[in-house]
Amino acid sequence: MSDRTPPSASRHRLVVRGCDVLRVPLAGECDVLPARDIVVEDGVIAEVRPTVTDRPVEPGTELLDGRGLLALPGLVNAHTHSPMVLMRGAAEDVTVEGWFNDRVWPMESNLTPEDVRAGALLACAEMIRSGVTTFADHYFFPERIAEAVAGTGLRADIAPTYFSSHGQEALDATVAFAETWHGGADGRVTVSLGPHAPYTVTDTDLRTLADHARRLGVRTHIHAAEHLEQTESSLQRRGITPVQVLRDTGILDAGALIAHGCGIVGPDLPLLAEHAGTTAVACCPKVYLKHALSPLTPVRDLLAAGVTVAVGTDGAAGHNTLDVWEALRLVALTQKQAERDATWMTVSDTLRLALRGGARALGLQDRIGSLEAGMRADIVLTDLSGPHCRPLHDPRAALVYSARAGDVRTVVVDGRVLMRDGRLLTVDEPALLAEADARVARILDTSHGRAVQHYDP
């Protein structure tokens, strides 16, 4: 269709030429369309058509050579705490309790808004390099994260982390952040309200935040039933599960992205199913393995109940990377083992979970998650020609089980090229890395004995 529209000085037109295109249907097998041109107008995919190499291009069209590359929808990191890259590798080989109380929550009490800005930018650089175009964030000083997203060109849903111990002013600030930033950065920033967890936020505050979410037309993003011990503790202390708390306080009704959910139990499933349209669970298996948790997120039960499941990394203080390739591979591997069924969580289902599921988990399924006309142009060009992917019998299997973040060559978000042939265009990477290094010693110092919170779920 775009060929019949006359060129316009104010319109931005981008054509990715000659790439193969991964198709991820809502059900059934994924497949690859060979040799396509993806035509993008003002950030939206106008057309995906068979390539014609000698077709003349309109003057002013930005061209990307996609030949030999596979285009896929940008990866979605459905749960992270992006600025925690600053604490990467600083909390190893410890228990969950030690991780929170001895390492992470004391370190987080050192953070300044400027630390968060630098951390978020570093996280954006890492995510662009690995083909993550959208992330669901949950952290302090969310304005600094939103600015980093706006500046680097990524897409994010940002939830300001809220503990009840931080008081009314903090609660007001999270609501004000949502009022200011939801729909910001040309629509690339959306906001969710971010009560930390049912064990750190009172029922009263959860109710208040659910009311605000409904009023503002945003959702919530919350840790809940992170592992079975939390569920058992909740049952023991108050007689109901964490998911029942979310139901009772209106959080499910407002719409919730639930992080982890390894402790979701049978009676929770009908409650989640009842709100399936606006409820999702983000599965981040690397941290569950590393923290020696069992069972894992009950993905099969959740999908059977109609609940959206997506793939996340959690923060890099636990996951060590923000690499969604690694995360989706671990979802496939751990789910096969957990269910003792090698034939489920197939390569097509895994890609669907990561791409379609990720989009839906953030309420963005009408904008991202597939490369079709009308969708925002979030495109990742991946090179599967390296020896670790060859021979390339099955590109879907290569994406799930062989490809690495380093195979991403070019990244487009909203029609804007953020990385071209491995070169970042919106981040001054050397300056950023030097700045991050300079901030580290102060952040790691926990000799003061402070902490943002005490872990006792």
Added chain:
Amino acid sequence: MSDRTPPSASRHRLVVRGCDVLRVPLAGECDVLPARDIVVEDGVIAEVRPTVTDRPVEPGTELLDGRGLLALPGLVNAHTHSPMVLMRGAAEDVTVEGWFNDRVWPMESNLTPEDVRAGALLACAEMIRSGVTTFADHYFFPERIAEAVAGTGLRADIAPTYFSSHGQEALDATVAFAETWHGGADGRVTVSLGPHAPYTVTDTDLRTLADHARRLGVRTHIHAAEHLEQTESSLQRRGITPVQVLRDTGILDAGALIAHGCGIVGPDLPLLAEHAGTTAVACCPKVYLKHALSPLTPVRDLLAAGVTVAVGTDGAAGHNTLDVWEALRLVALTQKQAERDATWMTVSDTLRLALRGGARALGLQDRIGSLEAGMRADIVLTDLSGPHCRPLHDPRAALVYSARAGDVRTVVVDGRVLMRDGRLLTVDEPALLAEADARVARILDTSHGRAVQHYDP
């Protein structure tokens, strides 16, 4: 010491200048020595000394700039079937039985010696790129693999796969291969005898091969107790476990590298402990997860019994890559979870397992596994400066949990540079990839109904 030795035209001298060096002690924490020169003479590490940048070098010395890079001992892939890269991605989402009987063993009946040569070369390219300098292989047409190792400059222990169904001639050929190739390629090729498994090789043949191994001074490399169902089946069919079969037939006495061992049970441990000096178990967790197996290799029990444990990938028809970074990370993650103990299999212990354990598993602990004077110069220069590794609080944690195969820059084996700054020097990669592609359609065709063996353990 090398400074006092006069230069000689016949001597090859290599200096890696200014790198940091990972130290992996036999017990305790790993650490990093900053800014070292590694001096190599005729393939042997002569000295690791603090760097002096203005020190003049002897004429004829080959120099590698290691500044900003971390040198580690070459990774060891302790169990693989290298030519199976040709079947990468061709057996997805199937049961163990389906994998063997419907996919892999029928495809393997198509293989020619030339296929194996091409597959082994492709595997070598992938392994060099990812910093694997030594691998324990187990496959058909082992001469072709040995030639690939000789030509590419890697180091390998090669076991010719033997099934009793293939008869006396095949058995004689495996022994002849050991006689010809053990100690070949300037000592870089060693040989183990390769009975496939106790369920595909008769006790008589196991005894014969154990006798040959002792006579030749080589070991055996065998699949055994791959998963618990095999152990249960062995107990049911013959009243003893697979490890007891290895003991009774003299295989343990001859020295055995046991692949997988997920089905090793309590009564097996004293038998393995008795032969701990020459017995090792290779753990390849990606394939166990993918094949939905549980439990995993009992690494904690094996180490407690004094048995060497090493890290492998298995063949790429299951593992999809030959990436030991991925494998060692999964060992750490899955072992923490399996033991429900986040504080064990620490980053130092994981690196020791992969490096020292790998060397010992192949009987090469006097030659490889650490960067010290007197060891063969198998050196991997790794770049941890990417955003996914930064800030670099703890290089050990970065190696285990953040680094990727693509972070390997330069690879040296036996003092010879096989990859420099990401460029392979001993493999014509484009020609090889094209050749592998051309061989694939015939190898994947299973319409003939043949198979190398039937799986019924």
